[in-house]
Amino acid sequence: MAEITIKATDGSGAFFAYVARPKATPAGAVVVIQEIFGVSASMRAITDAVADQGFIGICPDLFWRLEPRVSLTDKTQSEWDKAFALLNAFDQDKGVDDLKATLAAARTLEGGNGKAGTIGFCLGGRMAALMAIRSDADCNVSYYGVMLDALAGELRSVGHPLLMHIAENDKFVPKEAQGTVLAAAMPNPQVEAHVYPGVDHAFARVDGQHWDGRAAAIANGRTAAFLARWLA
Template identity: 90%
Template sequence: MTEITIKATDGSGEFFAYVARPKSTPAGAVVVIQEIFGVSPAMRAITDAIADQGFIGVCPDLFWRLEPRVSLTDKTQAEWDKAMALLKAFDQDKGVEDLKATLAAARRLEGCNGRAGTIGFCLGGRLAALMAIRSDADCNVSYYGVMLEGLAGELRHAANPLLMHIAENDKFVPKEAQGAVLAAVMPNPRVEAHVYPGVDHAFARVGGQHWDGRAAAIANGRTAAFLARWLA
């Protein structure tokens, strides 16, 4: 596990990304998009797991413009309060541009086969969907993305492959919002969406408040097959 430094495309500075490498290369790269808790232990663990699956994992620090190297958990109210404040202050358009820069950097890494995708969680799930719309990522995976209903029109025409994991009882995504998203993506052959019954937001965060081993295993299996299909 190492870190790399990436220059922002708007010339405003640079940010770090945590990198985990597979045992063998060449390999595709996966940009891991953080939750509202920053490049946390959970995100680093996911990046390591991506490497275990045979891909180069790259997790960039997207809150660097607000506070570099944020690393929080979901265990205390103080951490939740800080994470929500960061979310409100976060410029998502600049975040997408930083992700595009990360995608380009990942493709240039030694051992990368030139293919790169994204996988995001919560806020990152929304940004992964935006990457399917606005970037040249080879594939994208969205876990319980928030505020996606506002992108319904764009998702209907998303050109890049997108796999969506939706929690049926997501406290941050009402049923009406889920329905709007599902109706939008259903006609798009580039988008695959799955709803996981009876689980809440962040059901795939190991050790998290709403961890659900069964739903996580099913979702992660689908993700592994999806990444292998597009990045191998």
């Protein structure tokens, strides 16, 4: 496990990214997009798991413009308060630019095969959908993305493969919003969406409050097959 430094494309500075490498190369790269808790222990564990599946995992620090190296949990109210403050201050357009810079860096990493995709969770789930819309990522995976209903018009014309995992009882994504997303996305052959019955937001965060082993195993299995299809 290591870190690399990536220069922002607007010349405003640089940010770190956590990197985990697979045993065998050449391999495709997966940009792991953080939740509102930063490059946390959970995100690092997911990046490690991506490497275990045979890909180069790279998790960039998207909050660096606000506060570098944020690493929070969902265990205390103070951490939730800080996480939402960061979310509200976060410039998503700049975030997409930083993800594009990460994607470009990922494609040139030693041991890479030139292919790169994204996988994001919560805020990262929205950012992964934005990358499917705005970038040339080879594939994108969105876990319980928030505010996706606001992207409904753009989801209809997504041109790159996008896999979406939606929690039926997501406290941050009402059923009406889920319906809007599904109605927009499902006619698009580039988009694959699955709804997981009875689970809440962040059901795939191993150490989280709403972890659901069964739903996580099904979602993660679909993700592994999806990544292997597009990044092998």
